[in-house]
Amino acid sequence: xxxxxxxxxxxxxxxxxxxxxxxxxxxxxxxxxxxxxxxxxxxxxxxxxxxxxxxxxxxxxxxxxxxxxxxxxxxxxxxxxxxxxxxxxxxxxxxxxxxxxxxxxxxxxxxxxxxxxxxxxxxxxxxxxxxxxxxxxxxxxxxxxxxxxxxxxxxxxxxxxxxxxxxxxxxxxxxxxxxxxxxxxxxxxxxxxxxxxxxxxxxxxxxxxxxxxxxxxxxxxxxxxxxxxxxxxxxxxxxxxxxxxxxxxxxxxxxxxxxxxxxxxxxxxxxxxxxxxxxxxxxxxxxxxxxxxxxxxxxxxxxxxxxxxxxxxxxxxxxxxxxxxxxxxxxxxxxxxxxxxxxxxxxxxxxxxxxxxxxxxxxxxxxxxxxxxxxxxxxxxxxxxxxxxxxxxxxxxxxxxxxxxxxxxxxxxxxx
Numbered sequence: 001x002x003x004x005x006x007x008x009x010x011x012x013x014x015x016x017x018x019x020x021x022x023x024x025x026x027x028x029x030x031x032x033x034x035x036x037x038x039x040x041x042x043x044x045x046x047x048x049x050x051x052x053x054x055x056x057x058x059x060x061x062x063x064x065x066x067x068x069x070x071x072x073x074x075x076x077x078x079x080x081x082x083x084x085x086x087x088x089x090x091x092x093x094x095x096x097x098x099x100x101x102x103x104x105x106x107x108x109x110x111x112x113x114x115x116x117x118x119x120x121x122x123x124x125x126x127x128x129x130x131x132x133x134x135x136x137x138x139x140x141x142x143x144x145x146x147x148x149x150x151x152x153x154x155x156x157x158x159x160x161x162x163x164x165x166x167x168x169x170x171x172x173x174x175x176x177x178x179x180x181x182x183x184x185x186x187x188x189x190x191x192x193x194x195x196x197x198x199x200x201x202x203x204x205x206x207x208x209x210x211x212x213x214x215x216x217x218x219x220x221x222x223x224x225x226x227x228x229x230x231x232x233x234x235x236x237x238x239x240x241x242x243x244x245x246x247x248x249x250x251x252x253x254x255x256x257x258x259x260x261x262x263x264x265x266x267x268x269x270x271x272x273x274x275x276x277x278x279x280x281x282x283x284x285x286x287x288x289x290x291x292x293x294x295x296x297x298x299x300x301x302x303x304x305x306x307x308x309x310x311x312x313x314x315x316x317x318x319x320x321x322x323x324x325x326x327x328x329x330x331x332x333x334x335x336x337x338x339x340x341x342x343x344x345x346x347x348x349x350x351x352x353x354x355x356x357x358x359x360x361x362x363x364x365x366x367x368x369x370x371x372x373x374x375x376x377x378x379x380x381x382x383x384x385x386x387x388x389x390x391x392x393x394x395x396x397x398x399x400x401x402x403x404x405x406x407x408x409x410x411x412x413x414x415x416x
Contacts, residue, residue: 062087384399
């Protein structure tokens, strides 16, 4: 199953802890690789990971497909499981092509792609921004199933030139059918599937409101989840998906029900997450650097911490900025570091020992808001940022703690 699309908004900044001493003291730390399993490569600069769950499903495919091969190619013996393993790997290579199609189009539209992950029910392309227009949204969603259809056709062509009942014939037929199933399944019109994003684009185009498209596609997705939960086991037991009528109560019945439940849960959860993130974005414009900024007091580097805190209390400020003799901001005193200094040591501790040097990325314009603000914080992870006016004048200090609290407040609002 493919779930390409927006992965949600990561938390801005990289929370606290004392960076220690030495040449790296005070430097903002870059985020670690997004991870997600075994790194397989970086096509187009996007990391591709194989999640641990993939090995589970690969083993399952090898076992099930190997059992089917025993009926079709009994002369293979135990070697049938090697053929089945090759099929599992080739199938997921096809899924990777499907995801790369999304990735290439996303990069063409200048949408950042965090990673591609191959996992239990297929793959996911984690695209970090929404398309700017419904037309682009439709194209971005459609290219995945289109490539799966193309792959199905490409496997069909050599299938016409190989002998039926041979290993190449069985593999080509299996890959052709599996890619057609991937394409058909992903075209179902409900989030988080590609067809759901296409439906979202159509409703967005008609209504002019992306939120309306998301709501419609998410609820259709939830309906699909219920349909899969109830309908998939019924189809298999009545013979519509393999002619296994009469095995009710057996191991295959339990397996069908379990897989249907897992798939339904993934679709339901994905639809709900899409709806939640869309509603959260409605509140993103409320995240403004100016309104979230703490008032700051400028102090010189040799100022004792106790004296700096006294000045801040008198001024009603909640942050400290270390400045030079000309009043230029050099560093920001970290709140976590202040909390770690006992009261009796504060008169003897200079603020410079608790400050983080200000890099260019840590200077945030006061008018920055919404996704632009979050992107700025994400680009240079830190615990505090210096907020400045257009003139370069110090406006105050922005703490990632305050931004995260604003996120929580937005998510707690009705409908979010």
